[in-house]
Amino acid sequence: MTATILDGKATRDEIFVDLTARVATLREKGITPGLATVLVGDDPGSAAYVRGKHNDCAKVGITSIRRDLPADITQADLEAVIDELNANPDCTGYIVQLPLPKHLDENAALERIDPDKDADGLHPINLGRLVLGKEAALPCTPRGIVHLLRRYDVELDGAHAVVIGRGVTVGRPIGLLLTRRSENSTVTLCHTGTRDLAAEVSRADIVIAAAGVPGLITADMVKPGAAVLDVGVTRTEDGLRGDVADGVAEVAGFLSPNPGGVGPLTRAFLLTNVVERAERVAAES
Numbered sequence: 623m624t625a626t627i628l629d630g631k632a633t634r635d636e637i638f639v640d641l642t643a644r645v646a647t648l649r650e651k652g653i654t655p656g657l658a659t660v661l662v663g664d665d666p667g668s669a670a671y672v673r674g675k676h677n678d679c680a681k682v683g684i685t686s687i688r689r690d691l692p693a694d695i696t697q698a699d700l701e702a703v704i705d706e707l708n709a710n711p712d713c714t715g716y717i718v719q720l721p722l723p724k725h726l727d728e729n730a731a732l733e734r735i736d737p738d739k740d741a742d743g744l745h746p747i748n749l750g751r752l753v754l755g756k757e758a759a760l761p762c763t764p765r766g767i768v769h770l771l772r773r774y775d776v777e778l779d780g781a782h783a784v785v786i787g788r789g790v791t792v793g794r795p796i797g798l799l800l801t802r803r804s805e806n807s808t809v810t811l812c813h814t815g816t817r818d819l820a821a822e823v824s825r826a827d828i829v830i831a832a833a834g835v836p837g838l839i840t841a842d843m844v845k846p847g848a849a850v851l852d853v854g855v856t857r858t859e860d861g862l863r864g865d866v867a868d869g870v871a872e873v874a875g876f877l878s879p880n881p882g883g884v885g886p887l888t889r890a891f892l893l894t895n896v897v898e899r900a901e902r903v904a905a906e907s
């Protein structure tokens with residue numbers, strides 16, 4: 623069997639067509655959505671991601687605002703920038719690009735973001751709302767994963783999803799989305815303390831690999847026909863490597879590659895969170 627590829631770029635393009643129309647409607651009402659990014663330091667990887675987000679904004683008509691800050695900025699000065707964006711009416715939503723340099727308190731910075739402007743959906747208030755089943759900005763990568771599975775008609779209702787990795791951006795929140803009544807999957811969360819990873823993965827209808835360990839998921843672990851999503855990414859000497867080893871495409875029924883899978887959707891849902899907030903603001907005014 624050769625897996626159907628879950629094409630993140632084509633799916634992203636469909637979302638951009640929809641967002642472009644919605645942004646045009648908002649502009650007719652005099653509302654221009656704006657996404658801001660806060661980038662601390664000059665890590666080339668982070669700078670490239672931030673550049674990608676601004677390019678995406680230009681494609682759909684969202685204004686982009688950049689706050690590029692020096693690597694040695696103090697916590698107080700960083701928080702002053704966050705306070706400014708919270709108050710700035712041109713900024714509909716924003717992100718603080720992670721990771722921050724070690725001397726800064728990441729959680730304190732993230733908690734200072736106005737939860738209504740939290741484009742990542744990672745503010746504790748929004749994660750709490752997700753747990754409680756209340757409406758909230760949803761974390762972008764998990765939202766992208768669910769969208770991609772639905773786009774290719776992968777059955778979620780009753781499916782057993784095995785998640786590998788307990789990070790805050792993917793592993794922890796994805797289970798909260800997949801176990802909603804609307805998705806109705808059963809979720810197992812695996813991590814470095816899992817005794818027998820191969821045994822867990824072999825029972826999965828859906829494998830979500832978000833560990834950041836190159837080649838962790840091998841073909842022999844995967845149930846024939848399963849959907850495998852490669853979400854982890856590691857920078858190595860020979861370029862970017864995902865968590866899914868070569869050969870899985872011959873066993874899986876569906877494969878989301880890396881790059882070209884979930885990454886573009888993470889960015890698409892960042893913009894979606896901004897457009898949705900602008901639409902809420904428009905409805906209230």
Ligand SMILES: Nc1nc(=O)c2c([nH]1)NC[C@@H]1CN(c3ccc(C(=O)N[C@@H](CCC(=O)O)C(=O)O)cc3)C=[N+]21
Nearest residue numbers: 671717718719720721742880881882883885886888889
């Ligand atoms: N506050 C915050 N929010 C984030 O969402 C966030 C973050 N910090 N820090 C870093 C990670 C990483 N991340 C990616 C997003 C898109 C691609 C992406 O679009 N990747 C393309 C390839 C892009 C390329 O080739 O440069 C792909 O997978 O096809 C990758 C990685 C968001 N992150």
